[in-house]
Amino acid sequence: MSPKKQHLEQLLKALEQLTIGECHESYHVPRLWQETAKGQHTVNPARYYHDIISRLVNSPELPFDNSGAPADEWSRSAIVYNLFPRLTTAFDHDNNNIISADPMASGFRETGTLLKSIxxxxxxxxxxxNTLYLLPVTEPGYYGKKGALGSPYAIKNPFIIDPLxxxxxxxxxxxxxxxxxxxxAHHLGMRVVLEYVFRTASVDSDWISTHPDWFYWLKGNSEExxxxxxxxxxxxxxxxxxxQVDKHEFDHLPxxxxxxxxxxxxAPLTTRLNPDGSMTGIAADGKECRIASAFSDWPxxxxxxxWTDVTYLKMHRDSSFNYMAYNTIRMYDAALDRPEVINNELxxxxxxxIxxxxxxxxxxxAMIDMGHALPSALKAAIVEKARQQNSDFAFWDENFDPSSSVKEExxxxxxxxxxxxIQDPIYIRGLLNFLNKTGSAIPFFATGENHNTPRLCHNHPRQxxxxxxxxxxxxLGIMLPALPFIHSGMELCEWHPVNLGLNFSDEDRRNFPSETLPLFSTGSYDWSRTNDLEPLNAFISKLLVIRRRYxxxxxxxxxxSLIVPFVTGPEILAxxxxxxxxxxxxxxxxNPQEHSSGTMEFKNSHFTLTDLIGGQTLRVADHKLHLELQPGECLIVELTAE
Incomplete structure (x- = not known):
């Protein structure tokens, strides 16, 4: 047994045992998982997964891109596919139009699993x-959970993987x-990055009974x-x-x-687990108290x-700050910046x-959820401890600013x-001009969507x-000093939101309650029909080849190193x-709906260009390139530096 593949071979052996018998339950899988075709077909699940993993195990091992390179270098060359395993590989395997949270009669699940992710x-x-980024895979809490499955950000135990x-x-x-x-993933030459949640835990966290002082407690019981x-x-x-916050003045925050x-x-002296899964504490005065649920702390x-299933961890011990608010769980009043009040054991x-x-x-x-809202000393210690174990270990931050200060962290x-x-070309130009002026100390994610934002197809389902x-x-993204980032499902033109986080309307919040959002409940992508459109797989692959070349x-x-040339057409971006x-x-x-025209001017008077995407020839005459572009059409050309 190869040490590099011992668990993979253990999985293969388990599947081999299952192939001895036949599965008497119809099990459907998307053709796209293994073929460049729409639709689905019926398989014996044990044989299906056994054959795929067997081929993988017996294939030549592929090296990492920039193997042995420092984290800065290999991160800058990362091409990222973002999985939420519970959702990404979910599928209606029995074709009854329901994604069940319970296993099928065969013992296989319809919700996404790590086997299906392999x-x-x-x-x-x-x-x-070349890089896989997984949303949290740890066991979520059960009490007060959102939807049928609960939030992956309600961490019950950070050391236990979600049994689902x-x-x-x-x-x-x-x-x-x-x-x-x-x-x-490593056998196929792909690195793996996991997302971690350090600021919060579930309201029924395993830590509560052993470390009640790591949490915020409210007087009285849940009814009160x-x-x-x-x-x-x-x-x-x-x-x-x-x-004060704008000026970074954290002394005596209101x-x-x-x-x-x-x-x-x-913090209570003792705790008890209630029949409904909640936790009750008994304070020093003999009165009951309960865990405080979280809320959006900024603005x-x-x-x-x-957030009914989440609570904030209590990073500091200071009786003057025994409450949850922006100045104790995000901005941290300067009075908390003292070694003697650090909750050291936590x-x-x-x-x-990590x-x-x-x-x-x-x-x-590791991707750090809300890293900018952690105490700076704790954040530094997390990075240091991981780098002591692996100096090439990469850290990504849920931060909007690719500045040198983040790199220094x-x-x-x-x-x-x-x-x-992305809603307006004027705003896009503003970002591009900013990048030209300031540069980008570290790369950011080149994406128009993630699990907290609307899908690019959100307002245009199946269109x-x-x-x-x-x-x-x-x-556009592959041309930026950024990491090409595929939020799983984007290549299928998925439109249904994963979560209602940022940039959603009140109408969206009415139309998509928690029980319909796959961050909290069962759901699946349109793998077999791909929204009646051709998936973007071939287009994406071609663009990534271009990016690697340049x-x-x-x-x-x-x-x-990045400039925004003038084009006469306001909707054409260069x-x-x-x-x-x-x-x-x-x-x-x-403009994704209408064609646009415009003109660009060049220093040289006459020459031809070849589009690297579609292969068409473009002619510059009298210093001008006249453009007629279809909705969403893009061109990439190589020019001799002038």
Whole structure:
């Protein structure tokens, strides 16, 4: 047994045992998982997955891109596919139009699993991907959970993998299947990055009974605290809060009202687990107290409802700050920046999480959820501990600013702001001009969507408009000093939101309650019909080949390496990437519904260009290139540097 593939071979052996008998239950899978075809076909699941994994195990091992390179270098060349395993490989295997949360009679699941994620790896590799980024895979909490499955951000135990990600029929723990997944990805030359949640836990966290002082508690029981929510601030106080935070002045940040602060209890002396799964504490005065559920802590006048299944971890021990508010769970009043009030045992446990995954699962990097809202000393310690174990370990931050300050913290990439400017070409130009002026110290994610934003096809379900929009954004993204980022389902023109996080309307919130959102409940992609449109797989693969060819030019974050040439058509966007001896020019129609025309001027009077995407010839005459672009159409051409 190969040490590099021991868990993968263990998985294969379990499947071999199952192939001895026949599966008497119809089990349908999308053809696209293994073929470039729409539709689905019926298979014996054990034989189907056994054959895929057997071929994978017996295939030649592929090296990593930039094997042995420092984290900065391999992160900059990462081409990312973002999986939420519970959703990405979910499918209606019995064709009854329902994705069941319970296993089928055969013992296989319809919700996404790590076994099915392994089977999807050849498909992902064929796109041109070299890095896999997984949303949290740890066990979620059960009490107060959103939807049928609960939020993956309600972490019940950061050291236990979600049992729902295993296939019961195999008789293997989810931990074994995650180890097999990483081994399979590495065999195919793909690195694995996991997302970690350090600021919050589930309201029924396993840590509560052993470490009640790691949490915020409310006086009274759940019935007495039904109205608990975020603090409210008067207008003048809000103004002062915003002014101080904007100036990074964290001394004496305005606190919530005394009435709000008095809702909180000191940590209880004992706790008990109630029949409904909730936790009750008994304080020193003998009175009951309960865990405080979380809420959106910034802006301080945010009106989002509480997160019923999540609570904030109490990072500091200071009786003057025994409450949840922006100045204790995000901005941190300067008075908390003292060694004697650090919740040391909690910090030590948080610092140990990533090293555990490094040694147990051999992962290659970590995405830190809300890293900008962690105490800076804790964040630094998390990075340091992981780098002590693997100096090439990458850190990505859920941060919108690709600045040098984030790089100095030890991070190699950030989420960035591209999804928030894609609604208007004026805003896109603003971002591009900003990048030209300031440069980009570290790369950001080149994507128009993630699990918290609307899908690019959100307002255009099953329409060519959404496909055109996706083509334009992805083609633009591969030209930026950024990481090409495929939010799983984007290549299928998926339109249904995963979660209602940012940039959603009130109408969206009415139309998509938690039980319809696959971040919390069962759901699947349109794998077999792909929304009646051709998937974007071939287009994506072609663009990624172009990016690899011109990686040195495109990946540069130097000031002045990205310019925005003038085009007379307001909806046509051009981006020039400057290199030594030759430049790369992107031209795209940002309008996904109508064709656009425009003109660009060049220094040389007459020459021809060849579009690297479609192969068409473009002619510059009298210094002018006249453009007629179809909705969402994009061109990329190589130019001799002038």
């Amino acid at each position: 089977a999807l790896l050849p498909y992902i590799k064929q796109l041109g991907v 990600l295993s296939e019961p029929v195999l008789g293997l723990r989810a931990e074994i299947e995650l180890q097999a997944f990483v081994e399979a 605290n039904q109205q608990f929510g975020p603090p409210r601030f008067e207008h003048d106080t809000l103004t002062r809060i915003y002014e 606190a919530p009202s005394e009435e709000y602060r008095n809702q909180f209890s000191e 301080p006048d945010d009106s989002q409802p509480p 910090w030590s446990s948080l610092e140990s999480i 090293p555990f995954y490094q040694s147990t699962f051999s992962i290659d990097g 030890g991070f190699n990439a950030v989420f960035g702001s591209l999804p928030f400017v 060519e408009t959404g496909r055109n929009r996706s083509r334009f954004i992805f083609a 990686h040195d030019i495109i990946s540069s974050g130097e000031k002045g 981006v020039m990437r400057k290199g030594e001896g030759h430049n790369l020019l992107f031209i795209g129609n940002s």
